[in-house]
Amino acid sequence: MTKPRSRRGGGRPTIADVARKAGVGAITVSRALREPGRVSEDLRRQIRAAVDELGYVPDPNARALASARAEVFGVLVPSLTNNVFAEVVRGIYDSLSDSPFRIQIGNTHYSGLEEERxxxxxxxxxxxxxxxxxxxxxxxxxxxxENAGCPVVQVMETGPDPVDMMVGFSHFDGGRTAAEHLLQAGYRKIGFIGARMDPRSQRRLAGYRAAMEAAGLFDARLVTTTPVPSSVTLGRELFRDALAKMPTLDGVFCNNDDIALGVLFECHRASIDVPKQIGIVGFNDLDMMQVSFPSITSVRTHRYEIGTRAVAMALSAIAGNRPEQRIVDLGFELMRRESTGR
Amino acid sequence: MTKPRSRRGGGRPTIADVARKAGVGAITVSRALREPGRVSEDLRRQIRAAVDELGYVPDPNARALASARAEVFGVLVPSLTNNVFAEVVRGIYDSLSDSPFRIQIGNTHYSGLEEERxxxxxxxxxxxxxxxxxxxxxxxxxxxxENAGCPVVQVMETGPDPVDMMVGFSHFDGGRTAAEHLLQAGYRKIGFIGARMDPRSQRRLAGYRAAMEAAGLFDARLVTTTPVPSSVTLGRELFRDALAKMPTLDGVFCNNDDIALGVLFECHRASIDVPKQIGIVGFNDLDMMQVSFPSITSVRTHRYEIGTRAVAMALSAIAGNRPEQRIVDLGFELMRRESTGR
DNA sequence: CATGCAAATGGTAGCGCTACCATCTCGGGC
DNA sequence: GCCCGAGATGGTAGCGCTACCATTTGCATG
Structure with a gap:
């Protein structure tokens, strides 16, 4: 009449099995695993031996239920394929790989409603x-x-009013810097080409516009945008549109590097000399920008670091140390290359 | 002397609260949520009203503990930034977005040990x-x-011995097709350039080698590889190495499109005519391949579909329908473009 | 009219873990 | 020698849910 080992659980060892084998209470096993310092050297050794022998792995679900806290980092990004976010996510993964925390990524598809859900x-x-x-x-x-009851880090941008913490940089400044660089290099009819036009792209556009207005050179016809997702192909098409609209264009600030690459290829195809006839600046500085012919000037952003920094801040908040600095601006760096070397 | 609402839980409504409000048993609420068909129309309405009013959201951890099954898809990929896997992951996400399943991604960094962990x-x-x-x-x-106790889908490749199910294509055939295309186009000294050289790359190389040997044109000096992760920059460098080793090279099959793009740029820079002096074939067919100048021939792979198909198979296995076809070969498609149009 | 059976609903007993509160031991201070 | 507090360990009682096994009802069957 022995009760079967377990009604449902797949018969995997539980903390009680470990406790029995090690000759201690279950709670001591639990402590030995989570706060080794609070268990004596002796018991710790016995417990570790029992764990190894049984191949015990704690059940994260039971743990989460009992402690009302899951060891999970929730990560929400608007796209999984956009290299920019992939780099941030990679930074997050690498920083968390030696921790007990799991990661759960959500793809919002650039939708506020989906983000809510x-x-x-x-x-x-x-x-x-x-x-x-x-x-x-x-x-x-x-x-x-605000009511999540856990540390929250907003990443990619900085702004005045964080929910909790923030790591990023100013897209407005990035856009302005790009445009100012083209102006300094002697370009005058500088277009803006952008796809997707999410809020960050909008702020880069605003920065571009501020620089152009300051130089007295802004013209609405210089701006070519679309809500369509960004791609190299689209960069080519938008550049053609821009040129059709404004044939005297002599420079473009591209919303991102894919667009910039599309522009470069169209210049090749149409025998437009870069940088003589057209100057090109991209955004993000993907690897290919430095290899292309000609190499393309771009605004380098520190995406991987944004991920690692966000994790570091969250981890320290979990440990109870609220950071002295709630908003971290990692800045950006203008990489001057051949495409603007007139 | 009223007992506090709860010792630990943040005071969120539980299934018992909903049951009380709706005037039914907790188990009926549970059923109404999971198998609505087994609860009468009337009660279902009452329960839904109670859920809405209280803002009840089931606790997935409690659910997982009680049912010994978490509503989670585990996904293991070797890289998060490699566009190839990002596309697969995107397919997985899109297919699962309307389901109750959450997704947990693991990044193995191309390491078997990390995969085990x-x-x-x-x-x-x-x-x-x-x-x-x-x-x-x-x-x-x-x-x-094998002991996971759940459906398992191996993706990206096909092979003879699936753990459970498989969705992918033959990398060997892909590599052979690419090389044969170059041969048919009249190229003879066709090099292979590859980075990272994971098992899939190795099989593409093997396919290339088979085609070259069949034509009696294989030469070990035609192969240039490195274990270093792939990038456009690396493509350029490897191409230079290849050319230094074998100056009479007249074609290259690149392990992937990043490498191919690097090769193209180096050709531009060194004034090597593509496709006249050098033919180029890439692998995966990223968007930029069709826009570059000249456009680059590439082997298109169906990455997004691999993700959606894998989910469909897993879902149907979960529902109890073992698929008639355990191995699904989604194939590939050679996209002929200017870079091999001699 | 008893019987059987399916459909609808509920009670009980955990799932595997940890928070909370003992209990016990030991050493130092008086 | 006694008291007290700190450190180490354990027992109990859930966390919020669902599997399992009733129980109830209604209705077709013989």
């Missing part, structure tokens, strides 16, 4: 921390973040 | 399904997959 889903798990891209949450998404 | 971690959660890239698991990783 995912925040709801993520929140139901009581994550240890949340990392979200951008600062333009809907009011209700913002409320969810 | 992540499998151990993922397994401890009792995931609903596992999707892993590649077919070259270590013996112990393979054992973990």
């Amino acid at each position: 995912l925040l709801q889903v993520f929140g139901s798990q009581r994550p240890a921390a949340l990392i979200v891209a951008g600062i333009d949450q809907t009011p209700s998404a913002r409320r969810l973040l | 992540l499998l151990q971690v993922f397994g401890s959660q009792r995931p609903a399904a596992l999707i892993v890239a590649g077919i070259d698991q270590t013996p112990s990783a393979r054992r973990l997959l």
